[in-house]
Amino acid sequence: MNARAETIKAVARAEAGALSLVFRANPVPNPSSTLGGGYLTGVVQKGVVPALDGRELDEEGVGFGVPLIKRGPKTILPGSASLSVLKSGQGEIWTVEYDLNLLLRAGFGDRRSIDWPGFYWFQEGFSWLHRRYPRARGAVTRGSGLLRAFGYQPRLEVIPGAGVVRAVYTFPGSLETIHVDMSFRGVKGEGAQLVVASELGARFSRYRDSSGLHLEGSAIGTWDKVRADEASFISPADGLAFTLGQAGGAEMYRGRELSAGSLAWAGLAYVLDAGADSLSCNIRLGIPR
Amino acid sequence: MLVDVRLLATGNMLVQVALMAAVIVAAVLAKRKYLDRHCLVVRVAVVLQLIAIALVMLPSLLGYLTKESPGPFFLAETLVHHTLGLAVIALWVYINLAMRGAVKASGRLVGYMRAAFIMWLLSFLIGVHLYLVIWVWS
Numbered sequence: 001m002n003a004r005a006e007t008i009k010a011v012a013r014a015e016a017g018a019l020s021l022v023f024r025a026n027p028v029p030n031p032s033s034t035l036g037g038g039y040l041t042g043v044v045q046k047g048v049v050p051a052l053d054g055r056e057l058d059e060e061g062v063g064f065g066v067p068l069i070k071r072g073p074k075t076i077l078p079g080s081a082s083l084s085v086l087k088s089g090q091g092e093i094w095t096v097e098y099d100l101n102l103l104l105r106a107g108f109g110d111r112r113s114i115d116w117p118g119f120y121w122f123q124e125g126f127s128w129l130h131r132r133y134p135r136a137r138g139a140v141t142r143g144s145g146l147l148r149a150f151g152y153q154p155r156l157e158v159i160p161g162a163g164v165v166r167a168v169y170t171f172p173g174s175l176e177t178i179h180v181d182m183s184f185r186g187v188k189g190e191g192a193q194l195v196v197a198s199e200l201g202a203r204f205s206r207y208r209d210s211s212g213l214h215l216e217g218s219a220i221g222t223w224d225k226v227r228a229d230e231a232s233f234i235s236p237a238d239g240l241a242f243t244l245g246q247a248g249g250a251e252m253y254r255g256r257e258l259s260a261g262s263l264a265w266a267g268l269a270y271v272l273d274a275g276a277d278s279l280s281c282n283i284r285l286g287i288p289r
Numbered sequence: 290m291l292v293d294v295r296l297l298a299t300g301n302m303l304v305q306v307a308l309m310a311a312v313i314v315a316a317v318l319a320k321r322k323y324l325d326r327h328c329l330v331v332r333v334a335v336v337l338q339l340i341a342i343a344l345v346m347l348p349s350l351l352g353y354l355t356k357e358s359p360g361p362f363f364l365a366e367t368l369v370h371h372t373l374g375l376a377v378i379a380l381w382v383y384i385n386l387a388m389r390g391a392v393k394a395s396g397r398l399v400g401y402m403r404a405a406f407i408m409w410l411l412s413f414l415i416g417v418h419l420y421l422v423i424w425v426w427s
Contacts, residue, residue, distance in 0.1 A: 107391065114391040118332075122382060125339060135351045 012085050012094050016175040019240075019285065020051045023063075023094055023169075029079025029101050029158045039264065043156045045078040045098055048169050048178060050200070050285060052238055059201025060264040064242075064283050065180040067098055067165040070193040073120035075104040076162045091172040100162040100187065109151035131223040141259070148262070163187035178283040185277050196279050198244060199267030202258040204233040207266075217256075226252040226268065233266050243284040244268045249276035295424055301345045302420050308334050308341075309413045316406055335381050342374065363422065366415060373412035380405040 012023045026045050039060040047063035049056050068077045078098035086093040105113040106123070114120075130140045164186035170179040184194045207215040209228035215221075231254055232243040246252055247270055256266035270279055311334045318327040350371055353364070384401050387394035394401075 108386075111391055111393075114386060114389070116385060116389050116391070118385065119382065119391075122339075125343065129343060129347070133347065133351060135355060136347065 009083050009085050012083055012092075014092055014171065014173075014175060016173060018053050019175050020054070021171065021175055021178070022049050022051055022056060023047070023083055023096065025083040025096070026080040027082075029099075031079075031102070031156050031158060039262070040154055040156060041265075043079065044102065045081045047096075047167070047198070048094070050175075050240075050242070052240060057200045057203070057235070057238065057240070059203065060262075061199030061201050061267055062197055062265075063200070064178060064198045065167055065169060065182065065281075066197045066199075067100070067167065067182060067184065068195050068197060069100060069162065069184075069187060070195065071189075071191065073117070073124040076100045076159070076192075077102045077104065077156065078165070079156070079158060091170065094169040096167045096169070097186075098165045098167065100165065101158055101160070102156040103159045104154060105157050106152065106154050108153075113155055113157060131221075134221065137222070145259075162189070162192075176284065176286060178285070180279070180281050180283065182279045183277065184272070184279075187277075194272040194277070196250075196270045196272075196281075197267060198242070198269070198283060199265045200233070200235075200242065202256060202264040202266050203237055204235045204242070204266040205256070206234040206236060207254060207256070208232045208234065217258075220254060220256040220266070222255045222257055223253050224255070226254050231268055233268070239287060241286060242267075243286075244281060247279055247281040249273050250279055297345055298349070298420065298424055301341055302417070304337065304341055305413060305416055308338055309410070312406065312409055319402070331381070335378065338374075339378065342378075346371070346374075363419075367419060370412055370415040370419060373408045373415070377405050377409045377412065380408070 010025050010027070012021075014021045024046070029043070029045075031043050041060050041062050044062055044066070046058060047066040049058045049063040051057060062077075066078065068075060070076075078100050079102035081096050081098045084095045086095070106119070107113040126140055126143070130137050163184075166183045166186065168181045170181075171177060180196075182196055187194070205217055205220075207213070207220045209226060209231040211228035213228065226246075228246075230243055230245045231252065232241045233254075233256075234241040244252065250270040250272045253269050253271065254267075255269070257263040270281065272279060311330055315327050315330040315334065318324075318330060350367060353367060380401055383392065384398055384405070386392045387398055387401075
């Protein structure tokens with residue numbers, strides 16, 4: 001590859017006609033950020049975000065190829081990253097080092113965040129119920145809505161870094177496929193569940209996979225295992241689809257949630273097998289087949 | 290793995306009797322000002338109850354709501370039983386959050402604790418009746 005020298009950047013953008021890819025590196029985590037359409041994930045260091053005619057398609061989704069870790073009931077996300085860009089005639093290579101320095105917590109109104117571990121285990125239990133029993137989801141969602149009426153809100157707080165995850169995004173000039181290589185070797189400590197999320201907005205309301213499964217809207221579920229070789233999310237409004245395949249050393253899950261003002265995402269996530277510390281996958285963008 | 294539903298229900302009934310006894314013990318401990326032990330007993334009882342709800346009672350309820358055709362009185366009784374149970378859990382969470390300053394308690398916490406005890410007792414009694422209706426008297 002005949003490449004120009006690597007440059008450290010804050011924003012990277014690649015364009016191919018109406019489609020473009022964007023990455024914005026947060027130099028420091030900023031929990032007070034008002035970016036991201038007012039969603040909580042606006043604070044998170046997002047991954048590669050596709051845009052159509054300049055309109056970014058992430059909504060509450062975190063973008064493509066974003067690492068996060070779970071330690072028991074604790075979820076740690078990246079709040080900042082460094083980005084370097086290598087360009088060549090064949091395409092571009094974006095190298096990102098995500099700093100895992102945001103902890104998902106909760107609180108009521110202006111009061112300090114809840115520091116009782118039992119509460120987060122309790123919350124994890126409700127998340128499990130939500131995933132395990134589709135018929136109970138309505139009640140769990142209504143309960144969640146009731147809590148919000150009393151001022152309950154999730155929050156992201158800056159913590160000492162739990163480690164650095166290195167991601168390399170490689171794509172050709174046509175932007176048809178993004179190859180992602182991710183390494184979790186920089187994560188501190190052991191026993192964490194490693195996850196790589198690829199999410200865009202809830203406008204991607206149709207799901208198709210290579211086993212012939214077709215789902216729409218709430219039928220997609222919020223966290224269901226994908227057993228097919230390939231899975232796609234389609235935005236009928238934009239005429240765009242993104243497709244991921246199974247990756248060695250990981251299980252793939254699909255989900256979509258839409259709730260006015262708080263949730264608007266659709267996508268796929270890889271949960272790495274115990275002992276695995278790296279992941280490679282391809283994300284295909286294009287017209288739905 | 291096939292599960293004997295009657296055995297599961299009977300096992301759960303025995304667990305509920307034990308938990309009710311534990312809650313009564315917790316009330317006595319509180320009355321005698323052994324507050325640390327009171328908190329410990331309640332905490333263990335609630336966690337075990339959550340497990341029983343998630344693994345036995347919730348699937349059973351969902352089964353009755355979607356597959357069975359229970360009479361209206363039976364269905365209402367079941368929903369009251371579950372609502373009381375969930376209210377107990379919600380109160381327990383609220384009490385713990387209030388004790389940690391995460392929420393502002395309206396009034397004295399002991400009032401909420403007594404309400405939780407009464408709701409747990411009522412839910413237990415209704416649960417005993419439901420068990421007898423389903424597994425003993427039918």
